[in-house]
Amino acid sequence: MNPYPVVCDLVAKKIFLDTRDLKEWKRTCNHRSRLVTPYSKKELILKDINNVLALLKVSHLEIYDASEVKSIWQGENKETGINGEFIDSELVIFKVHPRSPAENLGFKKGDVIVSINGEQPSSWSVENEGGDYQIHRGPEEFTIKMIPGTVHRDDSMHVTTIGKNARLLEIPSFRADFFKGSALKTVAADLKGASTVVVDLRGNAGGNFVAGLRLLSMFICEPTEIGKLVKPKSTAKTKSLMPNDLDDVRQLAVLEANHEVVLKTFKQEGCFAGAVKVLVDGKSSSVAEMVAQGLKEFRKSPVRGTPSRGQLLVGVWYPIDEIAQGVQISIPEALYVSAKGRRIEGQGVELEKTLYYNLPEMQAGIDSWVKSFLD
Structure with a gap:
């Protein structure tokens, strides 16, 4: 079933914005439904819907796959267990989550990640990507092979x-x-x-x-x-x-x-x-x-x-089973x-x-x- 009519109508009805300001957006949204075929991949549909939702330029308006919903509500996801940020063009590890792949492999807070698989790292890639991590720690420089796994984040105070x-x-x-x-x-x-x-x-x-x-x-x-x-x-x-x-x-x-x-x-x-x-x-x-x-x-x-x-x-949150079981908006x-x-x-x-x-x-x-x- 084509999910666009359901999504377009639901958003227009429920969102806090004035209905009069949504007419052009709703036309655009419904127009996208013509691109959906029986062979359209779920990932592409989700990405395209989110692009259409982004046109309204408000927060908390997004569609999520079942795995993303689980990560949001249960704090569980396949990842490295690393949080990092750039400081003076260097990507520094700010936090290593307990019982994560990163902790098990010996990553430490303050480590500088020079590259991942020979490429420039990003804040997203250090949280999610596996491969060869080139690390700078004090006078040492070495490589650790990372395999992401399930991380149960402890987000308690x-x-x-x-x-x-x-x-x-x-x-x-x-x-x-x-x-x-x-x-x-x-x-x-x-x-x-x-x-x-x-x-x-x-x-x-x-x-x-x-x-x-x-x-x-x-x-x-x-x-x-x-x-x-x-x-x-x-x-x-x-x-x-x-x-x-x-x-x-x-x-x-x-x-x-x-x-x-x-x-x-x-x-x-x-x-x-x-x-x-x-x-x-x-x-x-x-x-x-x-x-x-x-x-x-x-x-x-x-x-x-x-x-x-x-x-x-x-x-x-609303289920959008027209795309797949577990998908929510x-x-x-x-x-x-x-x-x-x-x-x-x-x-x-x-x-x-x-x-x-x-x-x-x-x-x-x-x-x-x-x-x-x-x-």
Whole structure:
């Protein structure tokens, strides 16, 4: 079955954009359906649909194959276990995931990847490609043969002591799994005795809105309205409070029933009253940006790093079985507005200071961005 009519109609009906602004796009979308034949490969159809969706220039609008859906929701994928970034034209390893192929082969944070299979490496290739990795480590240069494998990423919160009275709170994800039960109590206990906390949201692509509210409740000590979700196409004119419930289905039910959903922090034991500082980068998006903006507005937290992605809409997922079992599309149906009226979509979180990594420090295992808050 040709998936284009289903996708074009569903997006036009559900997306938060004004229907009048979608007429030309919908014509283009439906026109692409003529190119589909019984022999069209799934991968090409997915790529072409995403190209059509990209014409609308909004976040959270994308179609995913079953394997990509599994990676997003379960943190599981075939990859190397390496995260790297360019510093002064050198690709430096920032993180080696535990129990990954990279850790098993002896890759280390601070290693410089000179080439992969004789070619210039990229941030994408070091995460996904196998082959011969030429490595520069201190005075040594050597080659490691990489075979990607299944990596179960541990994206739970992690607290590290970085000074006498300072702690680094790394939050790789706002997936609901990591904000259940005693997880927040454990973090609160680890922050005791500190006068400063650096909240590290680098690489955090977001997740569950209530997970973000629970995190903010650790630092905003009284229940506070930090923003709202607005659904322009809602036929309802009511508004409601987002309940303290991590269940995505229940959150979407509240959004479905209302024009506006108020996001308010919760009363929580062990609230941290000291100084809070925030790090973001170009991969920080969605709920991570909501949290950074909330800390900036209500804790006067300095936000440093590089501009965040400016992608803060509410994406609702729908199956597209017309392409294949497990294929899903995310459609943005609501937008976020902070308590002080800032829209993150297309803008990102306003930075106090742009930071640059220091190559010698990173090669020595010193995080120069974290260090900027301690100097």
